[in-house]
Amino acid sequence: MNNILLSKKGIIDLHSLKKYIAHGGYEALKKALSMPPENIISMVIESGLRGRGGAGFPAGMKWKFLPKEREITKYLICNADEGEPGTFKDRQIMEFDPHLLIEGMTITAYAIGACRGFIYIRGEYDWIAKVLIRALKEAEDHGFSGDYILGTDYQFCIDVFRGAGSYICGEETALLESIEGKAGRPRLKPPFPATFGLYGKPTVVQNVATLSSIPFIVNNGPDAFKTFGKPRNYGTMLFGICGHVNKPGVYEYPMGTSLKKLIYEVAGGIKGNKGLKAVIPGGLSAPILKADEIDIEMDFDSLIAAGSILGTGGIIVLDENVSIPFVAQKAAKFFAHESCGQCTPCREGTNIIKFLIDRIAAGEGSLTDIEQVLRLCRCIKGSTLCAMGDTAAFSIETMVKKFRGEFESLVK
Amino acid sequence: MDDKIKKLIIKLAHRFPRKESALLPALSLIQKRNGCITEDDLMEIANIMNIPQARVFSAASFYTMLSLKKIGKYHIQVCTNVVCSLLDGESLIDYVSGKLGIQEGEVTPDGLFSIASVECLGSCGHAPAILINMAHYENMDLKKIDKIIDSLKKGEWRG
Numbered sequence: 001m002n003n004i005l006l007s008k009k010g011i012i013d014l015h016s017l018k019k020y021i022a023h024g025g026y027e028a029l030k031k032a033l034s035m036p037p038e039n040i041i042s043m044v045i046e047s048g049l050r051g052r053g054g055a056g057f058p059a060g061m062k063w064k065f066l067p068k069e070r071e072i073t074k075y076l077i078c079n080a081d082e083g084e085p086g087t088f089k090d091r092q093i094m095e096f097d098p099h100l101l102i103e104g105m106t107i108t109a110y111a112i113g114a115c116r117g118f119i120y121i122r123g124e125y126d127w128i129a130k131v132l133i134r135a136l137k138e139a140e141d142h143g144f145s146g147d148y149i150l151g152t153d154y155q156f157c158i159d160v161f162r163g164a165g166s167y168i169c170g171e172e173t174a175l176l177e178s179i180e181g182k183a184g185r186p187r188l189k190p191p192f193p194a195t196f197g198l199y200g201k202p203t204v205v206q207n208v209a210t211l212s213s214i215p216f217i218v219n220n221g222p223d224a225f226k227t228f229g230k231p232r233n234y235g236t237m238l239f240g241i242c243g244h245v246n247k248p249g250v251y252e253y254p255m256g257t258s259l260k261k262l263i264y265e266v267a268g269g270i271k272g273n274k275g276l277k278a279v280i281p282g283g284l285s286a287p288i289l290k291a292d293e294i295d296i297e298m299d300f301d302s303l304i305a306a307g308s309i310l311g312t313g314g315i316i317v318l319d320e321n322v323s324i325p326f327v328a329q330k331a332a333k334f335f336a337h338e339s340c341g342q343c344t345p346c347r348e349g350t351n352i353i354k355f356l357i358d359r360i361a362a363g364e365g366s367l368t369d370i371e372q373v374l375r376l377c378r379c380i381k382g383s384t385l386c387a388m389g390d391t392a393a394f395s396i397e398t399m400v401k402k403f404r405g406e407f408e409s410l411v412k
Numbered sequence: 413m414d415d416k417i418k419k420l421i422i423k424l425a426h427r428f429p430r431k432e433s434a435l436l437p438a439l440s441l442i443q444k445r446n447g448c449i450t451e452d453d454l455m456e457i458a459n460i461m462n463i464p465q466a467r468v469f470s471a472a473s474f475y476t477m478l479s480l481k482k483i484g485k486y487h488i489q490v491c492t493n494v495v496c497s498l499l500d501g502e503s504l505i506d507y508v509s510g511k512l513g514i515q516e517g518e519v520t521p522d523g524l525f526s527i528a529s530v531e532c533l534g535s536c537g538h539a540p541a542i543l544i545n546m547a548h549y550e551n552m553d554l555k556k557i558d559k560i561i562d563s564l565k566k567g568e569w570r571g
Contacts, residue, residue, distance in 0.1 A: 083531075083532060083534070085493045085495065086494070086495060086536050087532075088534045088535060122534065123440065123477045124477070124534065124543055124546075125534065126546040126547075127546075127547075161433075161436075163475070164436055164439065164443075164477040164478050165477035165530075166474065166475050166476065167532075179433055180430070180432060180433060181430075181432035181461070181463070181471065182435075182467065183470045183474035183475075199429060242537050243495055244498070248536070248537040248538070248539075250537065280494075284493075284532075316494060318498070322498060326497075330493060333492075334493055334531050334532070
């Protein structure tokens, strides 16, 4: 489909400014700078764009929470930490169309009155950071970024800030701590970044795909954006489909596209013509869906109604031969490793869950261990500073509850 | 810490609205140049940024890509998360470990290689994936890994 974010997919050397401009690039920025900033915020609110990083919070509303005074220093941060297992969507934009992100950020910064921006990219994406740095340099040299943007007195500088290997830094306040030169431990909220963000200043943190949707909205208007998707879930989503499918990859489809269609038509069906056992629909943190639950529309609200989440749209497909306790083992290892250690329920809970699931998988567990895993999941939920504890607990709990038979068959 | 790195770190500290923001870039720089971060480095950085050494240590010990222990010239990181594991990523780490004769966290006697299992590298669409220093290798198999390690041994590094 490739309507909004990957509309220029396949164009060679699109990462160069020349190619980007030849294909209509930076027209939205020109248009935006001729508009009052508040009109851009209204447009984005009207479009219904929700954050693509996992939480789905309305972008325009987030921007509106910032103080209006122009003289207050504000920051705009692009969250490019992409660390959720099963997720590899943002890199498609940054690697092949970096100017789309730069344009989206520059428009957003103008709308909220930010003078400085950061792209916080995970350290492992070293080559992509280099693509971004090159693109930024080109944009600055040609007046699309930096001082006197397009000859106006508006200025906005973007720095590429590399992480150093930490999943939790994708949580917006942990990300802020990381830029401030600390270990990435999420902050207590409120205050939210909109009032107390980077260096204590009002800050907007937004995912790559969210910011990259802005040029389309400015160019074509909110109504054009709303022709994709469905009420409360407008626009398109980058679905990264991986695991046991014939054609793994990132595909842009409207919000609300059927999961069944994405797996069987878009990604070419299950590898080796095997049957389907389960699907993790929105990155590893999303509660698992059984094969008979995939007749579902992929959007924020439908997935919540089905007891899961859209998350990052990273779809992990598991064929009939996959052992769910094995998947749970890997998930538990991940959460235990990535817990920042700040909240006791998450730090201790994820580690004990990992220990118990390892024991069950090794055939040395008992029925009590299964109960204990479920009990720990209940304890973690709602008792941590950030959402990681909750999602870790929901993810593991759902695997155990929906596939309990598989766990029981392993215990003595 | 040599003067060259020190100068680069001082330069980094001026790039940000607040100099502490250069902490992660500074640690990453030392890691890249020297293969590990020493106690002396922690102290020097704390002095340059005028922050407690404990805070520098807290950051240096928090992030996976930073190491307080010497790693090999080529640090082979194998993704062992769900998708890579399901697509045979698990066999990669055992294979590399056997081939090099070291366990996770160890360095070969010649100082060339070290191995680590890591979490998701963002290559789920091209699994299994490994990362050697800063270079991503996707759609890996044992044959490809053999070729890479052999070329590294011969000093033909392209990453």
